[in-house]
Amino acid sequence: MPQGEKRLETRDPASNKRERSVHPELASQLLESLGAGKEQEDPPDAPGAAHAILRDAIRERATDVHLDPDSRGLNVRLRIDGAMRDAAVLPPQQGHRLINQLKTLGGIDPVAQFDAGEARFAFQHEAGEVDLRLAFIPCLHGQKLTLRVLDPRQLAYGIDELGLCDRNLRRVQHWFTSLGGMFLVAGPVGSGKTTTLYALLHALKLQTCSVSTLEDPIEYNVDGINQVQVDEEHDLTFARGIRALARHNPDVILVGELRDPSTALAAYGAAALGRTILATLHSRDAAGAVTSLRYYGLSDRDIATTLSMVVAQRLVRKLCAKCRRATSPTDAQKRWFDVIQVALPERSWEPVGCDHCRQSGYFGQTGVFEVWQLDDGDYHRLLDGATERDVRSSLASRSHKHFLADAMEKAEAGVTTLAEVQRLRLAGLAFPAGAE
Numbered sequence: 001m002p003q004g005e006k007r008l009e010t011r012d013p014a015s016n017k018r019e020r021s022v023h024p025e026l027a028s029q030l031l032e033s034l035g036a037g038k039e040q041e042d043p044p045d046a047p048g049a050a051h052a053i054l055r056d057a058i059r060e061r062a063t064d065v066h067l068d069p070d071s072r073g074l075n076v077r078l079r080i081d082g083a084m085r086d087a088a089v090l091p092p093q094q095g096h097r098l099i100n101q102l103k104t105l106g107g108i109d110p111v112a113q114f115d116a117g118e119a120r121f122a123f124q125h126e127a128g129e130v131d132l133r134l135a136f137i138p139c140l141h142g143q144k145l146t147l148r149v150l151d152p153r154q155l156a157y158g159i160d161e162l163g164l165c166d167r168n169l170r171r172v173q174h175w176f177t178s179l180g181g182m183f184l185v186a187g188p189v190g191s192g193k194t195t196t197l198y199a200l201l202h203a204l205k206l207q208t209c210s211v212s213t214l215e216d217p218i219e220y221n222v223d224g225i226n227q228v229q230v231d232e233e234h235d236l237t238f239a240r241g242i243r244a245l246a247r248h249n250p251d252v253i254l255v256g257e258l259r260d261p262s263t264a265l266a267a268y269g270a271a272a273l274g275r276t277i278l279a280t281l282h283s284r285d286a287a288g289a290v291t292s293l294r295y296y297g298l299s300d301r302d303i304a305t306t307l308s309m310v311v312a313q314r315l316v317r318k319l320c321a322k323c324r325r326a327t328s329p330t331d332a333q334k335r336w337f338d339v340i341q342v343a344l345p346e347r348s349w350e351p352v353g354c355d356h357c358r359q360s361g362y363f364g365q366t367g368v369f370e371v372w373q374l375d376d377g378d379y380h381r382l383l384d385g386a387t388e389r390d391v392r393s394s395l396a397s398r399s400h401k402h403f404l405a406d407a408m409e410k411a412e413a414g415v416t417t418l419a420e421v422q423r424l425r426l427a428g429l430a431f432p433a434g435a436e
């Protein structure tokens with residue numbers, strides 16, 4: 001046996017592992033419901049532990065609950081403010097029981113262990129109701145189950161609470177005074193687009209105009225607005241829905257997402273007829289929206305004549321205001337930011353951890369934004385077939401704030417950390433020095 005292999009064999013594999021720290025306070029109700037043989041007193045089909053973990057998740061503002069089986073048992077993990085946190089490791093028997101209870105709540109037969117599947121159900125708690133989307137799949141050590149928690153309270157923000165700087169907020173508010181064309185909220189999955197879209201909806205509701213939405217799913221009920229659920233099984237697609245709604249003469253149609261050519265073309269068609277379209281779109285920044293629209297089949301003229309505003313965004317975690325600490329950028333950070341030609345502030349901030357933030361150092365998330373309001377110059381540039389790159393350098397040459405600049409302002413002000421700005425992985429984006 002070669003020397004190298006022998007060395008590998010004799011090493012204790014555990015000594016190389018970095019254990020993640022577990023925070024049982026995140027699952028206190030679950031652990032209490034399972035503790036001291038309490039569970040044995042319950043009838044076998046009582047959902048005690050399942051209800052307890054749901055209450056834990058809602059209390060901790062978790063957006064997802066992951067139940068991940070491995071050789072030790074079932075890992076209970078919560079995604080809070082975008083970051084995964086370990087809450088407990090349950091013995092296999094208890095873990096199995098918890099998964100079965102959750103599947104039963106979702107109307108799934110817990111006996112079938114070898115299928116993957118999904119379900120949706122609602123859960124009533126002290127402060128209201130949340131919608132849950134459950135998915136499960138068999139893994140090496142048992143079933144993995146994931147729950148998406150859709151808490152309507154997360155979609156109740158006003159546009160002044162999203163994290164827009166004063167200037168960007170004024171531009172968005174100004175857009176409301178004129179309306180018209182397509183207003184796109186751009187970013188990848190999990191960048192807070194839906195929250196922004198709903199904030200726009202709450203603001204529109206206050207105006208004297210008729211607003212309809214097409215959503216999949218309807219995540220939050222807004223009174224005073226006509227909300228339509230997309231139903232592809234019955235051929236009520238985004239594209240058909242837009243055309244059907246247009247016949248009801250609305251001023252504004254909110255489309256959950258432009259995700260294929262037929263939806264994008266239907267949205268353009270409605271905008272060309274004078275409706276205002278609000279929609280989300282996948283693109284890496286504001287200029288990237290132009291490429292996405294072209295990819296979906298819109299011509300340069302279609303885009304130039306209807307695109308009126310693009311808000312591109314990402315989310316960063318907010319420092320816990322009760323324990324954050326001022327510090328200086330590290331040498332590694334200085335080098336990292338130097339490569340992308342971004343000047344660092346003298347002072348930055350770091351997370352510490354306290355009871356309020358469950359030792360994470362962060363509490364809540366905020367958006368970082370880029371707001372592009374198209375002007376006459378953009379209209380002509382797009383008509384002339386300007387590329388995404390042309391648009392980006394045109395934006396950089398005028399008083400346009402790139403969202404990396406917005407993120408840096410938030411890091412300097414102690415709203416977030418440089419580490420969070422780095423986590424955005426924006427290094428690949430064009431960000432000419434001195435653009436701001």
Ligand SMILES: [Zn+2]
Pocket residue numbers: 320321322323324352353354355356357358359361362
């Ligand atoms: Zn704290």
